[in-house]
Amino acid sequence: MSKRALRSFERSLPMALLRAREAVMKRFLPTLREHNLSAQQWRVIRALQDEEGSDITELAGRCYLLGPSLSRILQNLERRNLIRREQSQDDNRRSLIYLTEAGNALFHAVAPHSMQRYEDITDKFGYGKLELLYELLEELVEKLDAGDDAQHTETKQGDKAA
């Protein structure tokens, strides 16, 4: 038929990606939960272990988080003494973020479990298929992000109370 109906949910691409992500996250969340960490908090700790002294904008980019989310996450981690801030000398607008000793210890407590989960997934799904999946996902993002002219941002009307 020329005019197809909308895909059913089971074949909807955003839904399929969501399901897959949740299936994967289910393998990681129990360990994180034992350490009272959300997936996002763990991303931040990993990123800081990779490279300390990032400013917040750079950290947000590496963790794929938006500023406001990261701002709240850092407040939380700071309360728990897992990170600390230092004012940048060059630019007083910037804070540089560092793992504390406790943060570093937490990383080393969680990391082995996290690695184990990756190996579980690789074993269950197959190394080749996993690599193929990575490539497809990457290519999808590339091609979709390429031509974005059709993104006419909407005209905002004032009614807030929608």
Add this chain to the structure above:
Amino acid sequence: MSKRALRSFERSLPMALLRAREAVMKRFLPTLREHNLSAQQWRVIRALQDEEGSDITELAGRCYLLGPSLSRILQNLERRNLIRREQSQDDNRRSLIYLTEAGNALFHAVAPHSMQRYEDITDKFGYGKLELLYELLEELVEKLDAGDDAQHTETKQGDKAA
């Protein structure tokens, strides 16, 4: 290379799935936003268009939403007169949900744009690759969920465990 360190973010599977999902959603969100709909609200409206008179538990399963989220979404849609509720006769705990005329009209206003976005994506990425991606994602979920109890339970008609 698999035993040495955690994957970098660029190669992390949850992150890759997240990026892909967001790249896809970027194509749909502008249209939804023009109609003051979130992706989840749109999922609910689509599901109701498919099959009206669902109870909330069944609707949650079809929309892949958890109860509390759906509860809030339905309150929102009800305030906006896009859905209405009816008490089930058989079981007073259940509400059955229906699209109103306005909800139905909204569906028909948005659906063509949504279809067009799917066609854009298929064109950009390629039909074959898209199908391959679907299959891989499905297989990933299957293999990871094997042996786990599913979090988002689907309403399976048919065999109730005897």
Add this chain to the structure above:
DNA sequence: CCCAGAAAATTAACGTGTTATTGAGATTAC
């Protein structure tokens, strides 16, 4: 130096994800 504009970070406001809890209505057991 002063001021307009840009950038870094936070805050505000709203909607959703998630777990635990609650309350009303069904179901089962005894």
Add this chain to the structure above:
DNA sequence: GTAATCTCAATAACACGTTAATTTTCTGGG
């Protein structure tokens, strides 16, 4: 027929996603 139990739906509490607005600081042109 009543008590224990299960189920449906809503609520509470917290964290995150997202857009807009605010504050502070830096920068560049007069």
